[in-house]
Amino acid sequence: MKKIVTILGARPQFVKAAVLSRIIREHGEFEEIIVHTGQHFDQNMSDIFFEEMEIPKPKYNLHINGLSHAAMTGQMLIGVEKILLDEKPLAVVVYGDTNSTLAGALAAKKMGISVIHVEAGLRSFNMNMPEEINRIATDTISDLLLCPTDVGVQNLKKEGILGSEKVVKSGDIMKDAVTYYSKKANEKSSICNKLMLEENNFVLATIHRQDNTVHVEKLKAIFTGLDEINVQCKVVMPLHPRTKKIIEENNIETSITIIEPVGYFDMLSLLKHCKMVVTDSGGLQKEAYFNKKHCIIAREETEWVELVQNGFAKTVGSNQLKMIEAFDYFKSKKSDFSKNLYGKDVGLKIYNEIMNLIK
Structure with a gap:
């Protein structure tokens, strides 16, 4: 064969x-x-x-x-x-x-x-x-x-x-994955119940890119922004091993809810039930869109430019003020997620x- x-x-x-x-x-x-x-x-x-x-x-x-x-x-x-x-x-x-x-x-x-x-x-x-x-x-x-x-x-x-x-x-191809596995995630994931997360009342965050983790000042600024958002709306972060190591080495403290990395079904469940997403991940930017969630991108640029051009996402880099502005902008924004971008x-x-x- x-x-x-x-x-x-x-x-x-x-x-x-x-x-x-x-x-x-x-x-x-x-x-x-x-x-x-x-x-x-x-x-x-x-x-x-x-x-x-x-x-x-x-x-x-x-x-x-x-x-x-x-x-x-x-x-x-x-x-x-x-x-x-x-x-x-x-x-x-x-x-x-x-x-x-x-x-x-x-x-x-x-x-x-x-x-x-x-x-x-x-x-x-x-x-x-x-x-x-x-x-x-x-x-x-x-x-x-x-x-x-x-x-x-x-x-x-x-x-x-x-x-x-x-x-x-x-x-x-990631759109096919979200479409197919979302049904299984609904049946098999109980992470939102375990974490006592309220529907549409928490922000899902992930940070792992080298540019954000090797520059400690950038990482500190990102967590400062997340801490400020956390005052208004609970922030939950499945912590990438690379980010965890840098946080521990530099004694970076945060008030957000840190959890272990999660499987795909749990991540889809978190995406489905969150209010919005903060991430430096390329994949999660699109997964947010497929789940009809706005995305704050903790990078200066994105490969998925159509998300920004169509108003579904904003790039803020490690600027905590821009992060808060984007959160305030998206928290009441209504968007048409029915566009077939992918x-x-x-x-x-x-x-x-x-x-x-x-x-």
Whole structure:
């Protein structure tokens, strides 16, 4: 049977891969070999996603984490190359913008294996972000670039990456995940009851980006803003391990409600019942939109520009005053979330594009 290899390493990739993996299994036309690089290794950041979302357990786990960007990417490159030599797939699928994404794409391309990039064309235009470097490098060497938006397609054209068969506007596969798994989350998650959270009366926050965590003054300013919001409306934060470490090392105190990282069903439940979202996560910006919630983006820029352009989100960076202004603006704002910004049946479209590539 024909094989493709899927490279995963971080929470958002597990969510996206769940959609395509389910479609691959339903059609049964080729075998998917899943490789987990180990980039996210905490049980609540990794294992629980495979369990909840019924993703097949990875055939390989490289257990690579906690290293510098260069060391992590290099070790992943070596590990993935060995797997590709053994499995001999027709194509490798990578998602998003992590070190796992770049390592998987590089290993495949150097061996003459087709590279499929899901979520291609996104740009923050901030080269201080490791994710931006990973995106650009991966897009440059990919054989099939599946863009979630028109903006993604245009970014690639401006960079000289052309070809109707190579660059495809597929829509955002994360929308399929939210649509499909929200029903299961309603049945299986009780987190709001456990935390005694009132409907539409708490703010969901996540902070983990390198730019916010390595600059302690930025992180302190963000938490100061969250503390001020917390006076008006309870703020709940599933705490990323990286952020937790920085907070503890620098004795940053906060009045908000800190909880352990949560699984996908619990996160969907929190999204459904919250008032709004504060985050520096790209994925959560869209998940907020899919759940009809406004989003305050704790970054100076966003790859998902259509959210800001259509009034569903605001970028505030680490400026606590802008954060409070955005909260005050959104707390009474009514928006039309029925706009179709990210397509539908995206997973099936991506599957068909893959089939066209490897047939």
